[in-house]
Amino acid sequence: MNTTLTMAMPKGRIFEEAVDLLKQAGYPLPPEFDESRKLIIDVPEAELRFILAKPMDVPTYVEHGVADIGIAGKDVMLEEERDVYEVLDLNISACYLAVAGLPGGNHERIAPKIASKYPNVAAHYFREQGQQVEVIKLNGSIELAPLIGLADHIVDIVSTGRTLKENGLVELERIADITSRLIVNPASYRLHAVRINEMVERLRTLVESKGEKA
Numbered sequence: 001m002n003t004t005l006t007m008a009m010p011k012g013r014i015f016e017e018a019v020d021l022l023k024q025a026g027y028p029l030p031p032e033f034d035e036s037r038k039l040i041i042d043v044p045e046a047e048l049r050f051i052l053a054k055p056m057d058v059p060t061y062v063e064h065g066v067a068d069i070g071i072a073g074k075d076v077m078l079e080e081e082r083d084v085y086e087v088l089d090l091n092i093s094a095c096y097l098a099v100a101g102l103p104g105g106n107h108e109r110i111a112p113k114i115a116s117k118y119p120n121v122a123a124h125y126f127r128e129q130g131q132q133v134e135v136i137k138l139n140g141s142i143e144l145a146p147l148i149g150l151a152d153h154i155v156d157i158v159s160t161g162r163t164l165k166e167n168g169l170v171e172l173e174r175i176a177d178i179t180s181r182l183i184v185n186p187a188s189y190r191l192h193a194v195r196i197n198e199m200v201e202r203l204r205t206l207v208e209s210k211g212e213k214a
């Protein structure tokens with residue numbers, strides 16, 4: 001049986017930390033990971049194939065089974081609600097999702113406008129609060145929305161808090177802590193249980209040892 005596992009990796013912010021983690025867990029990732037523009041990288045000596053995807057798309061590849069496993073931010077998992085197993089918190093790329101807005105803006109309408117790259121998370125959060133809202137989906141520069149009157153509030157990622165601060169916005173409510181997760185396609189988990197469990201355990205040991213040192 002072909003035991004090569006396909007792993008969907010998020011390009012961008014998470015990528016470097018995820019590659020470091022895999023290297024530390026003993027996977028021999030070639031220099032291509034540091035410099036190339038290739039979107040498929042085979043590592044035959046580890047029986048692994050990596051596909052490099054947009055972070056928001058990683059659970060889609062895993063749900064459809066074209067990747068057996070993947071790494072995705074919890075923010076993406078909450079937004080996409082894909083049918084995949086979330087098997088390990090890798091504890092990398094930490095940040096959080098928050099509601100933010102201009103300070104002192106309490107002359108609110110019945111259904112305030114909320115701009116976000118995470119429309120499902122935003123809608124779900126306010127529904128739980130019993131608050132009617134109108135969600136406006138944006139793809140970036142979310143902090144712009146309240147500054148130019150497109151929205152009353154935003155739901156966005158906060159890491160250092162610098163973007164909010166430099167744009168004169170304040171955090172209003174914290175929604176969820178975010179780290180990256182190892183995710184698995186359910187059918188692949190049954191088919192490749194031994195290999196996938198071995199990877200999960202290797203990474204779990206590493207993540208726990210890092211946690212103890214911190």
Ligand SMILES: Nc1ncnc2c1ncn2[C@@H]1O[C@H](COP(=O)(O)OP(=O)(O)OP(=O)(O)O)[C@@H](O)[C@H]1O
Pocket residue numbers: 011012013014054055056072073074075076093094095139140157158159160178179180
């Ligand atoms: N400051 C941050 N801003 C956004 N995402 C962050 C931050 N810190 C960690 N993350 C994690 O990184 C992931 C996003 O990575 P990145 O910003 O590279 O992708 P992206 O949102 O697709 O970016 P872009 O649309 O700008 O290409 C998120 O899913 C989140 O889990």
Ligand SMILES: O=P(O)(O)OC[C@H]1O[C@H](OP(=O)(O)OP(=O)(O)O)[C@H](O)[C@@H]1O
Pocket residue numbers: 139140141142143156157158159160161162163164
């Ligand atoms: O708290 P901070 O450390 O400032 O980080 C948070 C900012 O980083 C992200 O934006 P990104 O840089 O991905 O740009 P974008 O506007 O294109 O999404 C996020 O959407 C916030 O705007």
